[in-house]
Amino acid sequence: KKYNMLAASYERRMRERGIHSGVKEHTVVVESDAEPIVNLPPIKLREYKARQVREGDKEAVILHTSDGHACKITPSYNEDVYIQRMDTLFDSTMAIVRLHRHMYPIRKLHIFNTGDNTQGENPFQGSTIGSVSRGARDQTTYVAYPAQVKLISSLKQEFEEVIVECIPGNHGWQKLSPETSREDLRLYDLLKVRFENTKGVTINIHEGFCAIVNVLGFKCFIFHGDGIPCQSGVPFFALDRKLKSWYMQYGGFNYAFGGHFHKRHTDEISSKLEYFMCGSLASDDEWALKKLGISSSPSQNIYGIHPQMGITWRYGLVVDREFLAEKLSDTYGKETSKGRSDMSTDLRDSERRPHRERNEDGIRLDHPGYEITYCKCERPIIHSRAVNIEPNCGR
Numbered sequence: 001k002k003y004n005m006l007a008a009s010y011e012r013r014m015r016e017r018g019i020h021s022g023v024k025e026h027t028v029v030v031e032s033d034a035e036p037i038v039n040l041p042p043i044k045l046r047e048y049k050a051r052q053v054r055e056g057d058k059e060a061v062i063l064h065t066s067d068g069h070a071c072k073i074t075p076s077y078n079e080d081v082y083i084q085r086m087d088t089l090f091d092s093t094m095a096i097v098r099l100h101r102h103m104y105p106i107r108k109l110h111i112f113n114t115g116d117n118t119q120g121e122n123p124f125q126g127s128t129i130g131s132v133s134r135g136a137r138d139q140t141t142y143v144a145y146p147a148q149v150k151l152i153s154s155l156k157q158e159f160e161e162v163i164v165e166c167i168p169g170n171h172g173w174q175k176l177s178p179e180t181s182r183e184d185l186r187l188y189d190l191l192k193v194r195f196e197n198t199k200g201v202t203i204n205i206h207e208g209f210c211a212i213v214n215v216l217g218f219k220c221f222i223f224h225g226d227g228i229p230c231q232s233g234v235p236f237f238a239l240d241r242k243l244k245s246w247y248m249q250y251g252g253f254n255y256a257f258g259g260h261f262h263k264r265h266t267d268e269i270s271s272k273l274e275y276f277m278c279g280s281l282a283s284d285d286e287w288a289l290k291k292l293g294i295s296s297s298p299s300q301n302i303y304g305i306h307p308q309m310g311i312t313w314r315y316g317l318v319v320d321r322e323f324l325a326e327k328l329s330d331t332y333g334k335e336t337s338k339g340r341s342d343m344s345t346d347l348r349d350s351e352r353r354p355h356r357e358r359n360e361d362g363i364r365l366d367h368p369g370y371e372i373t374y375c376k377c378e379r380p381i382i383h384s385r386a387v388n389i390e391p392n393c394g395r
Contacts, residue, residue: 040149040194046157048107056104057306060216063093063155064112064301066224066259067169067280070144071133072119072126074284076322077298079133079143085281085319086147089300090154092317096302097158100313106304109159110215111152113188114259114278115169115224117144120183125171126287136172140187148187149194156201163202164191165213169260170226180207210246212253216307219253221246225260225277233292234261234277243275254310262288263296264316274311276301281319297323 068086071079097106118139121127134143156162172183185207192203204213210223221243228238243256247269256275264279279299280288289295298320304313318324 040146043153045153045198048156048158048160050105050107050160051101057308058105058107059100059304059306059312060108060110061097061106061159062110062112062215062220062257062303062305062311064114064257064276064278064303065089066114066278066300067116067262067282068118068144068147069116069171069280069282069285070118070147071139072282072285073131073133074282074286076283077281077285081320082143082281083147085298086151088319088321089281089317090151092319093155093302094158096315096317100304107160109155109162110213111155111162111164112167112220112222112257113164114167114222114257115182115184116171116259116280117148117169117187118171118183120171122172122174124174127171131286136183137186140183140190144187145190145194148191152191152195152201156198159200161200161202164204165211165222166191166203166205167209167211167222167224168207169224212250216305218255218305218310221250221253221256223256223258225258228260230261230291233294234263234265236267239275239277240267240269243269243273247273261292263292263294264299264301266314276303276314279316283320283323 068082069077070082072082100106118136119125119127119132120139121132121136132139152162152164166184166188168182168184168188170182173179173181185205188203188205192205195201195203206222209227210221213220213222223246225239228235228242230238239258246256247253252272254273256273257278258275259278259280261277262280262282262285264277266274266276268274278301279296281298281300283298284295299316300319302315302317303311306312
């Protein structure tokens with residue numbers, strides 16, 4: 001009555017919109033293209049049985065992993081390559097461990113994960129359209145998490161105890177975001193829940209930018225490294241200053257382990273402190289090329305640590321055989337097998353030293369004090385120029 005509408009007008013308007021009096025409820029069907037979340041099934045791990053080794057002191061192993069950047073897309077990297085390189089990481093680790101187990105027992109493994117396991121979806125960190133294959137949640141849930149579970153589970157079958165120390169990277173975090181917005185923490189929480197009832201596996205999550213852990217009595221400082229600014233290449237001097245400041249601030253430590261710069265290198269700051277930086281699983285990374293000017297080979301690190309002598313050996317682990325070193329030609333100015341010059345300067349013919357022929361006694365055939373003649377059998381005879389002889393060798 002208020003709007004001068006008849007009762008039939010309401011029914012007519014509803015019929016025009018496809019709503020009839022017989023329809024009491026409207027069923028809404030929402031179709032999603034996303035894959036359903038499937039929990040990883042429980043895995044029964046084989047118990048490790050140590051082989052008896054009579055010689056050598058017992059040592060432990062430190063596996064340093066960092067900057068996996070799962071789901072990042074480059075000309076030579078994507079999520080399938082990430083999974084393959086994670087599998088190769090296990091194979092390379094066990095190849096080194098088996099060699100050293102012939103000399104002494106190795107039963108405990110420490111994994112230092114220094115962050116950036118996934119690429120994230122922050123466009124200011126390189127996660128632009130076309131440079132990532134999934135969103136942040138799917139990167140962690142469907143790619144990085146299963147790969148990490150497979151790696152840790154496989155390693156547990158080869159060691160009595162596996163201890164994982166987790167440091168978050170910078171991907172997923174912005175200046176105005178809380179510290180817990182770092183994408184690695186989501187992955188670490190999933191791993192902690194997954195292995196909380198697994199005997200012999202310990203997941204330690206450190207929410208700060210660094211942590212100090214004890215390995216066989218030696219203090220190990222682990223950090224990601226995004227707090228160290230870089231302008232032109234890897235900031236070696238800034239890294240040196242930061243570690244010295246942290247060394248004094250935290251009461252000293254023996255070794256430091258970091259990542260972030262996608263370049264494997266090490267340095268001894270003093271007789272008391274040595275640091276190790278881990279490479280990345282990603283290759284041909286545009287950020288590293290643009291910011292640091294480098295594109296290092298994909299690799300991770302492994303170390304042996306002795307209860308009295310500290311770190312005794314170290315290796316860079318190959319995670320992709322396509323990036324192994326190439327053999328170069330030994331000939332000056334010649335090209336290698338792939339057509340690249342060996343960068344050597346080719347001497348001109350006039351600058352080359354002539355080849356000096358010598359006889360059996362080591363006398364140069366072109367020596368000014370000697371003369372060469374030939375006998376009838378064409379054998380060369382060398383004699384002094386001051387002596388006249390018949391060209392006969394005596395045969």
